[in-house]
Amino acid sequence: MKKKVIIIGGGLAGLSAAVTLASNGFQVELFEKNKHFGGKLMPVTLGDYKFDFGPNTITMPEVFRKVIEQTGEKAENYFQLIKLENHTRNVFSDGSILDFSSSREHMIDQLNRIDQAHKYDDFLKEITRLYKLSEAHFLPKTISSFRDYLSPSLGAALLQVRPAQSLNSFFRSYFSHPQVIQAFNRYSTYIGSSPYKTPATFAMIAYLEMIGGVYYVHGGNVKIAEAYTVIARKLGARLHSETPVKKICVKNKRAIGIELENGEKIYGDYVILNADLLKAYPELVGESHRPSFTNSKAEKMEPSTSAFVVLAGVNQQFPELRHHNVFFSDDYEQEFTDLFSHKRYSKEPTIYISSSSFTDPAQVPLGSNLFILANAPALPADAQLQADPEEYKELIYQRLASFGLSLKPHIAEEKVYTPADIASQFGAFRGALYGPSSNRKRDAFLRPRNASSDIANLYFAGGSTHPGGGSPIVTLSGINTAKLIIKAER
Numbered sequence: 071m072k073k074k075v076i077i078i079g080g081g082l083a084g085l086s087a088a089v090t091l092a093s094n095g096f097q098v099e100l101f102e103k104n105k106h107f108g109g110k111l112m113p114v115t116l117g118d119y120k121f122d123f124g125p126n127t128i129t130m131p132e133v134f135r136k137v138i139e140q141t142g143e144k145a146e147n148y149f150q151l152i153k154l155e156n157h158t159r160n161v162f163s164d165g166s167i168l169d170f171s172s173s174r175e176h177m178i179d180q181l182n183r184i185d186q187a188h189k190y191d192d193f194l195k196e197i198t199r200l201y202k203l204s205e206a207h208f209l210p211k212t213i214s215s216f217r218d219y220l221s222p223s224l225g226a227a228l229l230q231v232r233p234a235q236s237l238n239s240f241f242r243s244y245f246s247h248p249q250v251i252q253a254f255n256r257y258s259t260y261i262g263s264s265p266y267k268t269p270a271t272f273a274m275i276a277y278l279e280m281i282g283g284v285y286y287v288h289g290g291n292v293k294i295a296e297a298y299t300v301i302a303r304k305l306g307a308r309l310h311s312e313t314p315v316k317k318i319c320v321k322n323k324r325a326i327g328i329e330l331e332n333g334e335k336i337y338g339d340y341v342i343l344n345a346d347l348l349k350a351y352p353e354l355v356g357e358s359h360r361p362s363f364t365n366s367k368a369e370k371m372e373p374s375t376s377a378f379v380v381l382a383g384v385n386q387q388f389p390e391l392r393h394h395n396v397f398f399s400d401d402y403e404q405e406f407t408d409l410f411s412h413k414r415y416s417k418e419p420t421i422y423i424s425s426s427s428f429t430d431p432a433q434v435p436l437g438s439n440l441f442i443l444a445n446a447p448a449l450p451a452d453a454q455l456q457a458d459p460e461e462y463k464e465l466i467y468q469r470l471a472s473f474g475l476s477l478k479p480h481i482a483e484e485k486v487y488t489p490a491d492i493a494s495q496f497g498a499f500r501g502a503l504y505g506p507s508s509n510r511k512r513d514a515f516l517r518p519r520n521a522s523s524d525i526a527n528l529y530f531a532g533g534s535t536h537p538g539g540g541s542p543i544v545t546l547s548g549i550n551t552a553k554l555i556i557k558a559e560r
Contacts, residue, residue, distance in 0.1 A: 072095060072096060072097040073096055073097065073339045073340070073559055074096070074097040074098075074099065074337075074338035074339050074340070075087075075091050075096050075097070075098050075099075075338060075339065075340045075341070075342060075555060076099050076100075076101070076327060076328055076336060076338040076340070076341045076342070077098065077099070077100040077101070077341075077342045077344055078100075078101055078315050078318070078328065078341065078342065078343050078344060078345060078350070078354070079100075079101075079102060079109070079343065079344035079345040079350075079497075079532065080100055080101075080102030080104075080107040080108070080109070080299075080309065080311070080344070081108065081109025081110070081111075081344055081345075081532060081544065082108065082109060082111060082294070082295065082298070082541055082544050082545045082548065083109075083344045083531035083532040083533075083544045083545065083547045083548035083551070084100055084102070084109075084342065084344030084531065084532075084548060085100075085107060085108070085137075085295060085298035085299065085302060085548065086137045086298065086545045086546075086548030086549050086552070087342055087344065087531055087548035087549070087551055087552040088100050088298075088302040088307045088309070088548075089137050089138070089140075089141065089298055089301050089302045089305065089307070090137070090140065090548070090549050090552035090553065090556075091307075091552045091555065091556070092302055092305035092306055092307040093140060093141040093305055094552075094556050096555070096556075097306070097338075098302070098305075098306070098307035098308065099307070099308045099310070099336060099338065100302070100307060100308070100309045100310065101310045101313045101314075101315050101328070101330070101336075102309070102310065102311050102312075102313065103312070103313065103314035103315070103497070104311065104312070104495070104496075105311055105312050106292075106295075106311065107295050107296075107298075107299045107309065107311060108292060108294070108295025108296075108298075108299075109295075109496060109544075110123060110124045110125065110496055110503070111123070111124065111125065111291060111292055111294065111295045111541065112124070112292070112495075113290065113292040114381055114485070116381060116383050116483035116484070116485055117383060117482065117483040118383070118434065118435045118436075118483075119381075119383030119433070119434050119437075119439045119482070119483050120290060120433045120434070120439060121381050121426075121433075121439050121441055122290050122291045122292055122424075122426065122441070123379075123381075123441075123487075124441075125291065125540070125541040126291065126394065126424035126426070126441055127157075127260075127279075127284055127394060127424075128151070128284065128285040128286060128287065128291055128294075128541065128542075129278035129279060129282055129283070129284060129285065129540075129542055130278060130282060130542035131151050131283075131285050133542040133545050133546055134149075134151075134294055134542065134545060135151075136549070137298060137301075137545060137549065138297060138298075138301055140549075141301060141305065143301065145297075148293070148297035148300065148301070149287045149288070149289075149293040149294055149296075149297050150287065150288040150289075151285045151286070151287055151288075152285060152286050152287070152288055152429060152430075153172075153283050153284070153285055154283075154284045154285065154286055154393050154394075154429065155171055155172055155173055155176075155283070156169050156170075156171040156173070156176060156392070157170055157171065157172065157279065157283075157284035157392075157393065157394055158170040158279070158284070158392070158393075158394040158395070158396060159390075159391070159392040159394070159395045159396070160249075160253040160256075160396050160398065161395065161396065161397045161398065161473055162249050162252075162398050163398070163399075163400050163472070163473070166249060168180060168249060168250065168253055169392070170253065170279065170280065171280075172279065172280055172281060172282070172283040172284065174190075174191075174194065177190060177280070178190060181250070184247050184250070185247075186245050186246070186247050186250050189244045189245070190244070192244065193244040193245075193276075194280065194281060196244075196273070197273050197274060197276045197277040197280070197281070198277055198281060200232070200270075200271060200273055200274040200277065201274040201277035201278070201281075201282075204271070204274050208537055209537050209543065209546055232269065232270035232271055232273075233269050233270075233271055234269075235269065235270040236265065236266055236267060236268065236269070236270060237255060237257070237258050237265040237266075237268045237269070237270050237272055237273060238251070238255055238265045238266050239270065240270035240273050241254045241255060241265075241273070249398075252398055252402050253396070253398070254276060255402060256396060256398075256420070257272065257273070257275040257276055257279075258272065258508075259375065259445060260272075260275050260539075260540055261275075261374065261504050261507075261508050261538060261539050261540065262373075262374025262375040262376075262502060262503050262504035262507055262508075262539065263374060263375070263504075263507045263508040263509050264406040264409070264410055264507075264509055265402075265406070266403060266406060267410075267509035267510075268508050268509060269508070272508065275540075278542075284394070286393065286426060286429050286430065288430060289430065289432075290426065290430070290433065291426075313330060313331075314330070314331045315328050315329070315330055315331070315354060316328075316329045316330060316331045316333075316354075317329045317354050317355070317356075318341055318343070318354045318355050318525075318528065319335065319337075320355065320356075320359045320525055320528075323359075323524065323525055323526060324525065324526040324527055325340070325341040325522075325525050325526065325527045325528040326338075326527075327341070328341065328354075339527065340527045340528075340529065340555050341527065341528050341529070342529045342530070342531055342551060342552075342555075343528065343529070343530050343531070343532075344530075344531045344532045344548065345497050345532060346496070346497055346498050346499045346502075346505060346532070346533075346534050347368075347505065347518050347530055347532070347534040347535055348368045348371060348373070348499035348502075348505060348506070348518075348534055349368075349497055349498065349499040349500075350497055351363060351368070351530075352365050352368055355525070355528075359524060359525060360522070360524045360525065361524055362522075362523040362524050363518075363522075363523070363524070368499070369451070371506045372410075372506060372507045372509060372510060373448035373499055373500045373501075373502035373505070373506065373507060374448065374502045374503055374504035374505060374506065374507040374508075374539070375409055375445045375446065375447065375448065375502065375503060375504075375507070376445075376446045376447065376448050376449065376489035376492055376493075376498075376500070376501040376502055376503055377443050377444070377445065377446055377487070377489070377492065377503055378415070378419075378443070378444045378445075378446040378457075378459075378462055378463075378466075378486075378487075378488060378489070379441065379442065379443050379486070379487040380440075380442040380443075380463055380466060380484065380485070380486050380487075381439075381440070381441060381442070381483075381484065381485045381486075381487075382439075382440040382442060382477060382481050382483070382484050383434065383437065383438075383439055383440075383481070383482045383483035383484070384437045384438050384440060384477055384480040384481055384482060385436055385437040385480050385481075385482045386436075386437045386438070386480050387427075387437060387438050388425075388438065388475060390474070390475065391423065391425050391428060391438070391440075391475075392425070392428055393424065393425060393426065393428045393429050394422070394423075394424055395422070395423040395424075395425070396420065396421070396422050396423075397420065397421045397422075397423070397469065397470060397473050397475075398420050399416065399418040399419060399420045400418065401418065402420065404416070404418075405418070405419065405420060405445070408447075409445055409446070409447045410447070410507070410509065413447045413448075413450065413456070414447060414456055414457075415444075415446060415447065415456055415457040415462060416444070416445070417465075418469070419444035419445060419465075419466065419469065420444070420445065421442060421443070421444050421466055421469060421470060422442070422443045422444075423440055423441065423442050423443075423470075424440070424441040424443075425438045425439065425440055425441075426439060426441075427439050437480065437482065440477070442466060442470075444462075444466055446488075446489050446501075447489075448489065448499075448500040448501055448502045449489050449490060449493060449500040449501045450500075451500075455488060455489075455490055459486050459488050460486075463486055488501075489501030499534070503533075503539070504533050504534075504538070504539030504540075505517075505518075505532075505533050505534025505535070505539060506518075506534065508538070517534075517535055517536045517537070517538060518530060518534060518535045518536065519535065519536060520535055520536055520547070520550065520551050520554060521554065529551050529554060529555065530551070531544075531547045531548045531550075531551040532544055532547060532548075533547075535547060537550075
């Protein structure tokens with residue numbers, strides 16, 4: 071008789087786990103509280119304008135393909151990845167521009183103009199080394215118990231990935247121009263952290279974009295989640311949307327199933343929690359069942375940044391915009407001090423804009439679909455907003471106008487998402503996008519494990535657990551956690 075796995079949450083980790091388990095002969099039933107599957111990879115339509123809520127930047131394409139190809143099917147039959155060679159336009163207040171590219175020649179040409187190219191090849195060599203170490207020793211592993219951290223190979227690898235150096239310090243060892251350093255420092259925001267505190271280990275993110283490449287999925291990145299949903303169902307998995315879970319049922323220190331909000335109980339042999347662990351675990355399991363993960367322990371973890379997002383459908387195209395664009399503040403360090411130390415919105419935020427219609431004009435009938443994001447602090451414990459949404463939206467528009475990008479007269483459709491909306495929509499702990507931040511070394515390298523220390527047959531996947539946040543890493547966590555269950559049955 072097939073073993074049954076219940077998955078709570080239909081984000082990328084939950085979907086990749088469902089496909090992996092179903093293709094290995096398990097009975098799978100997945101429950102998602104939202105109408106869509108894919109988590110933050112959420113489609114939004116405003117009038118005639120289509121948006122990906124996130125993630126907007128796709129890297130590690132092999133991970134997304136692997137989910138489908140492990141079943142014997144071809145990924146290209148489900149989604150088409152388009153490589154964006156010159157992928158991100160970095161804009162500074164003095165009008166200077168640095169276009170990030172996976173073309174070494176294009177980067178060398180730009181860096182030569184400001185006398186910053188002489189160490190670029192050394193830089194590429196080192197970020198490649200960091201990535202290869204992570205790829206071999208960190209990303210494919212699951213952490214079930216503290217003994218897993220004591221692996222000699224993992225320990226040796228950790229010592230080689232610059233754990234004591236900050237990301238900012240790392241980039242300064244290769245570049246001296248403040249704008250170049252600032253542009254690279256932004257990679258810390260991919261894990262919701264500060265470049266002045268995050269370990270240099272995460273410079274591997276630069277490898278993903280500058281060597282591995284940045285991609286977009288034709289028709290919208292949401293096509294990835296849609297493909298996984300189709301494949302999972304084709305393999306026999308049962309996926310339920312708009313079906314929130316009330317609690318995880320525990321008996322004799324073992325997870326035996328779940329109870330839905332409507333009171334129905336579903337029983338299974340294993341349970342995977344693909345939700346923000348800091349919020350969902352305390353909500354779904356009584357504290358007496360999880361002495362190793364108390365409410366106070368969750369509350370003490372520093373959350374990553376959240377986001378203030380404006381989706382703007384504009385009725386014209388802006389030739390100065392590319393697919394990915396970043397408009398930088400003049401004082402980046404102060405921005406992160408505001409976010410983490412003062413826990414307040416920056417008065418001069420760095421602003422990211424994704425315009426997927428630059429690559430895929432069919433996403434809009436006329437003009438552009440602009441996903442506009444400013445970093446925001448996680449919600450305080452009382453969950454109160456720290457900024458008036460209308461006022462902060464206006465500040466963002468004013469900041470963009472100061473760069474010569476006047477959007478307001480051309481807005482046809484608009485919607486704002488605050489950290490409170492993110493907390494509510496995605497069950498995110500205090501609205502944080504990536505679970506715990508990586509500002510503290512313990513949180514960077516010792517993220518919550520993939521299996522409960524207290525409850526047998528309860529597993530965890532997603533951005534708040536090992537190996538971390540970001541769409542490809544989250545997808546990997548679903549595969550890795552599914553393999554833990556497959557291994558347990560062999």
